Amino acid sequence: MTRMLARLALSSYRWIGTAVYPLVWGYLAVRAAKGKEDSARRQERYGHASAPRPQGPLVWFHAASVGETTAIIPLINEVSRRGISVVLTTGTKTSARIVAERLGSRVIHQYVPLDFKPAVSRFLDYWEPDLAIIAESEIWPMTMMELGRRHIPQVLVNGRLSDRTFGRWRKRLWLADALFENLALVIAQSEADADRFRTLGALPVMVSGNLKVDTDAPPHDNQALKHYRQQIGGRKTWAGISTFEGEENAAGIVHRALKERTGLLTIIVPRHPERCDAIETMLTSKGLTVARRTRNDPITPETDILLGDTIGEMGLYLRLTEVAFVGRSLFAEGGQNPLEPAMLGCAILSGGNVQNFRDTYQMLAKNGSAKIIRDVEMLAKGVNYLLVNDEVRRRMIDAGLETVHEMRGALSATVRGLEPYINPLTVKARLLPRGDN
Numbered sequence: 001m002t003r004m005l006a007r008l009a010l011s012s013y014r015w016i017g018t019a020v021y022p023l024v025w026g027y028l029a030v031r032a033a034k035g036k037e038d039s040a041r042r043q044e045r046y047g048h049a050s051a052p053r054p055q056g057p058l059v060w061f062h063a064a065s066v067g068e069t070t071a072i073i074p075l076i077n078e079v080s081r082r083g084i085s086v087v088l089t090t091g092t093k094t095s096a097r098i099v100a101e102r103l104g105s106r107v108i109h110q111y112v113p114l115d116f117k118p119a120v121s122r123f124l125d126y127w128e129p130d131l132a133i134i135a136e137s138e139i140w141p142m143t144m145m146e147l148g149r150r151h152i153p154q155v156l157v158n159g160r161l162s163d164r165t166f167g168r169w170r171k172r173l174w175l176a177d178a179l180f181e182n183l184a185l186v187i188a189q190s191e192a193d194a195d196r197f198r199t200l201g202a203l204p205v206m207v208s209g210n211l212k213v214d215t216d217a218p219p220h221d222n223q224a225l226k227h228y229r230q231q232i233g234g235r236k237t238w239a240g241i242s243t244f245e246g247e248e249n250a251a252g253i254v255h256r257a258l259k260e261r262t263g264l265l266t267i268i269v270p271r272h273p274e275r276c277d278a279i280e281t282m283l284t285s286k287g288l289t290v291a292r293r294t295r296n297d298p299i300t301p302e303t304d305i306l307l308g309d310t311i312g313e314m315g316l317y318l319r320l321t322e323v324a325f326v327g328r329s330l331f332a333e334g335g336q337n338p339l340e341p342a343m344l345g346c347a348i349l350s351g352g353n354v355q356n357f358r359d360t361y362q363m364l365a366k367n368g369s370a371k372i373i374r375d376v377e378m379l380a381k382g383v384n385y386l387l388v389n390d391e392v393r394r395r396m397i398d399a400g401l402e403t404v405h406e407m408r409g410a411l412s413a414t415v416r417g418l419e420p421y422i423n424p425l426t427v428k429a430r431l432l433p434r435g436d437n
Helices: 002-033 039-046 066-081 093-102 117-127 141-149 163-170 173-180 191-199 222-232 247-262 273-285 314-318 339-343 355-366 376-388 390-407 410-431
Strands: 058-062 085-090 108-111 131-135 154-159 185-188 205-207 237-243 265-270 290-292 305-307 323-326 347-350 370-372
Touching (some): 002 039, 002 117, 002 141, 002 173, 039 108, 039 117, 066 085, 066 410, 085 093, 117 141, 131 410, 141 154, 141 173, 154 191, 154 410, 163 173, 163 191, 163 355, 185 191, 185 410, 191 205, 205 410, 222 314, 237 314, 237 376, 247 265, 265 273, 265 314, 273 290, 314 339, 347 376, 347 390, 355 390, 376 390
Parallel strands (some): 058 085, 058 131, 085 108, 131 154, 185 205, 237 265, 265 305, 290 305, 323 347, 347 370
């Protein structure tokens, strides 16, 4: 009965999607007008290719946004190194820019087709991938069904399920089972994630650890770093990164409380830079002087806040400090990934709402490299304590670097799990006449 119900639901999803498909252009046009879609490449969202398909075996990688893209870059390099062509889809303009900067011509980048049968079918008809590798938790019913219908193996790597996502699927186990059975393999970040995928009907499932630990530290503009360090001089700094609404105000409160005692410069890097105009207005209304990265404003002795209103420069901002508060954890739910500040030598502070990165925070906190704070007052005390206690700050930094080292190994574990799918493609690529791939 549940199997029949699942088939009915998925069939309805397919037909409703086909019916509304002609109207989607309006939705994409609005997104393009807001700068959220690349107008010049909008046809890719309908499954129309903008590049020729190379001969030989091809793997389709999909990563939703910047974080997922960055995490799978080492894996993409491993597949590409074997002579296998890669088409990589992402969903945002920012991630497309990251692909161009860090992978260049090693991959073919396309925007991911919308999860409607005409778009997905057109994409698969053209690219004919031998294998689909999806990052983290991207579950698109039509795409999964079409891949399954064509008997194209699909593997979820670096898989994780947040409390909220798992709760939603668990209420619809009959539907989850019908979808997750299409996955040839799930390679999960943790045992907890693995158990969740098994509950939802995925088999087989293995654990690799977090691929983000095996990535290189975030890059930076060396000239910009030197420039800012010269302007900052001997001032103490701390950063609030990946902040959400309410957390920038908290950072402003902390700054005002501490600046007279420490000569402090506060760095704020919101998760969504489009909010920066409103954030600047809020901070200046409190009497704080704001310098913005996009304006190339100088850091003067009077500057209170450096507002990091760019994307893809976290490596720059974190190299300007040794104390970082990781946002989406004090006034928002879920948390953000603390691995980048740990990699770049920062003592880490966070609010308690870190459900999406629970395992990572537990390891960092166990080793003494991350501290959880309850409120703004505790944040101010934590920042002050770390700024004035060099030895404590140094111990936390060293513990974070050690924790990252201990967590490494996800890439090799993932490659081992993929070998039954990748090795035949490697052989096929090597058998091609030279110059045909």
